[in-house]
Amino acid sequence: GAVVSQHPSWVICKSGTSVKIECRSLDFQATTMFWYRQFPKQSLMLMATSNEGSKATYEQGVEKDKFLINHASLTLSTLTVTSAHPEDSSFYICSARDLQGAQPQHFGDGTRLSIL
Amino acid sequence: SQQGEEDPQALSIQEGENATMNCSYKTSINNLQWYRQNSGRGLVHLILIRSNEREKHSGRLRVTLDTSKKSSSLLITASRAADTASYFCATDGKGGSEKLVFGKGTKLTVNP
Numbered sequence: 001g002a003v004v005s006q007h008p009s010w011v012i013c014k015s016g017t018s019v020k021i022e023c024r025s026l027d028f029q030a031t032t033m034f035w036y037r038q039f040p041k042q043s044l045m046l047m048a049t050s051n052e053g054s055k056a057t058y059e060q061g062v063e064k065d066k067f068l069i070n071h072a073s074l075t076l077s078t079l080t081v082t083s084a085h086p087e088d089s090s091f092y093i094c095s096a097r098d099l100q101g102a103q104p105q106h107f108g109d110g111t112r113l114s115i116l
Numbered sequence: 117s118q119q120g121e122e123d124p125q126a127l128s129i130q131e132g133e134n135a136t137m138n139c140s141y142k143t144s145i146n147n148l149q150w151y152r153q154n155s156g157r158g159l160v161h162l163i164l165i166r167s168n169e170r171e172k173h174s175g176r177l178r179v180t181l182d183t184s185k186k187s188s189s190l191l192i193t194a195s196r197a198a199d200t201a202s203y204f205c206a207t208d209g210k211g212g213s214e215k216l217v218f219g220k221g222t223k224l225t226v227n228p
Contacts, residue, residue, distance in 0.1 A: 006158070032214065043204060044159075044218045093158055097214065104149055105216060109158040 002028050004096050006108030014116055015086060021079045021111045023094030029074035030096035034105065035067075038091040050077040084115045122205060122219040130227050135192040137222040139205035140185075146208050148181055149216070150190050153202045162190075162203075197228045 003026040011019055023033055031052045036044040048069050049057040056069035066088075068080040077096075081088050091112050095105040121140045129135055141148070147166045151159040165172045165181045165188065172179045178191040192199055202223045206216040 004158075034215070041223075043220045046215055046217070049215065091156070095159075095216075104161040104164055106161070107151075107159040110156070112156065 002096075002098065002106040004094065004106045004108040006094055006111055008111060009109060010112045010114075012114045012116065013084065016083055017115075019081045019084055019113060021081075021092055021094075021113075023077045023079070023096065023108050025075045025096045025098075025106070028096075028098045028106075030077075030098060031074060033071060033077040033094055033096045035069065035077075035079050036093045036095070038093060038110075040091075044093060047079075052077075081113065084113070086115045089113055089115045122203070122222045124222060125220065126223045126225070128225040128227065129195060131195060131197055133195055133226075135195050135199070135224055135226070137190045137203050137224070139188045139190070139219050141188075141205075141207045141217075141219075142186065143207075145183075148179075148188050149206045150177075150179060150188075151204045151206060151218075153204065153221075155201075159204070192224075195224075195226045197226050199226045200224060 005024045005026050007022045033050040035047045037047050038044045046059050047062045050069045050071040052071045052074050058064045071077040091110050093110040095107045097105050123138050145167055147164050149164045150162045152162055153159050163174050163177055163179050165179050176193045181188045202221045204221045205219045208216055
């Protein structure tokens with residue numbers, strides 16, 4: 001089945017650091033990838049839709065300058081949390097759809113970000 | 117705004133029992149999906165049911181969809197300790213929206 005790899009799985013860093021998270025589709029091409037954020041014991045909230053070769057579409061309330069998204073190829077999207085602060089600590093999950101846009105979306109294993 | 121609402125929020129049962137989780141949503145959909153999430157992990161797709169379908173089976177899973185009531189249920193039969201996880205429903209919207217909107221999830225604990 002389709003596999004989405006997310007890296008790193010866990011990162012701890014100091015406040016003020018910028019952190020980059022990668023999302024790769026390993027065995028299929030994805031024109032669209034999605035980035036979600038999940039707080040403990042809560043559901044997934046869509047942050048942005050990442051489109052290959054164009055600007056990402058951010059959900060209301062998500063700061064685009066804070067969460068930089070780059071989708072430079074059909075198999076890779078990156079999310080950079082810039083100047084991270086403790087309130088940015090969360091579980092970030094990406095998902096991807098194949099070129100045909102077929103459901104379901106395939107999810108990565110998530111990245112746990114802890115900002116000290 | 118969040119669309120799916122699951123109930124119960126938490127469910128604890130004994131191995132071998134059946135587990136039923138419900139999901140309600142607010143707007144028209146193309147399809148509804150159920151996902152499973154083990155603690156600290158990503159989501160695993162379980163089953164997709166289209167808006168013109170009423171019931172779907174996959175192994176020990178049975179999903180129903182009632183579009184008139186805007187609700188769905190997930191039944192896990194003969195539960196196992198390994199079924200312990202959080203279960204989420206997710207809907208997409210009509211009109212070509214490919215964004216998924218997730219419910220709050222049900223945390224299922226299956227006691228051995």
